[in-house]
Amino acid sequence: MEASGLALLPREGMGAAEGFALVEPTLILDGGEELGVNLGAPVRLRLWRGGEGAALVRREDWDSLSDWGQLVRGLKLGSDNAPVALWVGGLESYSLLSAHLVRRYSNRTNPDYHPAGAFLTGTLGPLYTEAFASDVLGARLMGAEVALDVQHLLFSRPRQRGRYTLALSAVHDWGMAGGRAPPVTLAHLDGTAVVVVRPGFEAHLLAGWGGRPGQGGAWGAVVGAGADAVTPTLDMTLRLEVRAQRGGFRQGYFGPDYELARFRAAGPEGVPLSEAPFPDGFSLYGETVVGWDSVRYGGLQKHLQLSLAAEAFTWGRFDVDGRVAVQLFGRSLEVAVKGLAVGLGQPGARYLGAAEVRWRFPGGRLYALGTGGTLLFPEGVGALRPGAFASVGLGVDNAR
Template sequence: MFMRWVVVLLLVLPDVGWAEEIAYPEDYVAEEEVDPDDAGGDALLEPSMDEGSALVEEEPATSGLGSGWANRLSLEATTWALLPRRGAGRDEGFLQVHPRLEVVKPGFLQVELGAPVRLRMWGGEEGASLVRKEDWDELSDWGQVVQNLMVGGDAPNFVWVGALESYTLLSGHLVRRYSNLANPDYHPAGAVVTGLLRPVYVEAFASDVLGARLMGAEVALDMQHVLFGRAPYPMQYTLALSAVHDWGRAGGTSESMTLAHLDGTAMLVRRRNPEGGFELQANAGWGGRPGEGGAWGAVAGLGAEYLTSRMDMRARLEGRLQRGGFRQGAFGPDYELARFQVAGPDAVPQADAPFPEGYSAYGELILSWDAESLGVLGQRHFRLTMGTEVFNWGRVDVDGRLETQLFHRNLSVGVGGVAVGAGKPGARYLASVEARWRFLGGKLYAVGQGGTLLFPTAEGMLRPGAFASVGLGVDNAR
């Protein structure tokens, strides 16, 4: 009976919608190229935030508040089941209700509040609470109420708060493709702050604004500006220093760890025309663990970007050297699990795990394409993001996500996965899939999700599990 009333409620709310678009800073530069001569020499600098795993359809319709303000209210209801794997745990089922409220002043402020509330329908230990307690049992979990907060508008000067999915800190040699959502019982809100004061550009981040966890910053110096004065195109030759520290005091206790890296970047080719542009960069760097002698690494490679009104393609290829337990990209897509237990035969936290000395090749591709235009935030007929690292001693790490929109954007499908330590004993594999199908004029849609999970335990081990979800939502995105 309760489920019947939920369906009725969804059908009778005409202006209530699920916001499938999440605003990540990356696209605020990709929308429109700005000629630095026209902008007084200040080309827009781009923070390295990927769009993450959200299935994005169209720029949402909103109701105006006057003076350029707009708002949106949305709701989605699904069943959400947790399933054990390899005999670990028990079945649990929940009704997940996810309301949202968004208020927007374009170019100035965007606030989106809401959180999924999971109400127990079956399973769990005797006396288990109605609301899933693991979603709200520490202060950091309340960060999920802030779905998105952005102050300032376009890069290079803004503040952004929300979930970090596939986040990269500038050069990416410490933090690359990191997600603070990999632990399914930990729901923090991260933050990214950027600023430009010629000839210095700074990007700082925190993985958890309510807990002492992962924090870091990178400072980039425009060497051309320092040596020869202000240039028409800034930041073509840079020297950057980054440092990241994990206190390990939220989302479960883990060992602290500090890494630092020095990077140099030079623009080799830069071509721009009315249809788009192409850039080719060379980079080299050296990093280590402060206070630990012999733990260091070096890297050199190339990065390229090709941009048109319909396509945004970014690629990177690097050679890396690792010594004394240090590795580039240590804070990566698997870190929120590896901080408790690394993949492989050694069941120890990453801060204590030995990492074989050797070298590796790293490649990354981010490709967005739309038959009409990339001008609308998140409007992509096709999007692929993938990173792969191959080590000379036999290990392979891969993570990626593919998203597509079909049948006049009425069907959206996303598939993602992570493989860590492939080719070696104790390899870790995770996968997920999501589909949304719009009908009845696009106002109503069905959603289905599923995938595998790993839950950190009090003993510091990882318990395997899986999830499946199906339900309905309504919105005013069309």
């Protein structure tokens, strides 16, 4: 259980601040690798302001069917090694397999939209499939990618699976939940070859081509390389790509900014992403994800977790997003900072940032927490209302 005081702070001249008592009960059942359940949701009880007729519980948190999905914070059925596996809950920095359509996407960037997403994975012979939905209770972002193990198809099952693959992905946004926005469809074809295999290390080359079905001249191509390293204390992924974009198509279209950009893309035009002009050109994309622990720790938390991605375009735009979290003093103190900057170097650039601190008192069950950051609230197509939040409080649990 966490209990804190929360203040939502609009920018100057855009309304009064709102204050809430924030209570967040959580129930976690750990069934091992094959089963896990995490239930709970933040309940914001109004303390001051909000205007005439404002409800005790913040109405925007529960005013649609999709918002009830936030009660399921995580449901896991099956493991990474199972023939079929399912995950339901919040999607944070989610990427769809090759990640050339959906990369580092979050389905809760909109502060007034709290859906439960899901992704399903399955293996059948030489085929590996992953399908996802950003909102299991609404018609929103849906897609799938099917990867074919070429070596398995031609020469029977290999000792190491997935060394040479061809993959086809397609994603469609229905735009009918979490606020209406124009629908959009993208597709991508990818090829990957693992060229170096050593204990704890792999390197691969990749190439791909994608476009917007039904929209002539909208296409893009990509070539790149990546590496994965795993040791008892380190888990690291690196990726570097050169991309070409034409006719408004771009790789990573459904990215960390998408739940805001689908209403208003970064830039001076004030139009949704599906209608925003995107110059023809090239870009260089880099991404690194690092998890490091000073001991061989089997939990999800690490002494250092770093996730950073950046893309530089030849016509003068730069995008970057990342998160870093560190644990100190015997894991008693955790500090996390995340940020997003879209359209740097161009008019109408967008910035978001947040920080969180958790201090666990001696004994380990009681902890203090503080958070703060900036927000953007969609108010129809073409409008985003800026704001900020700050919260301090206490939490208690019986397991870490």
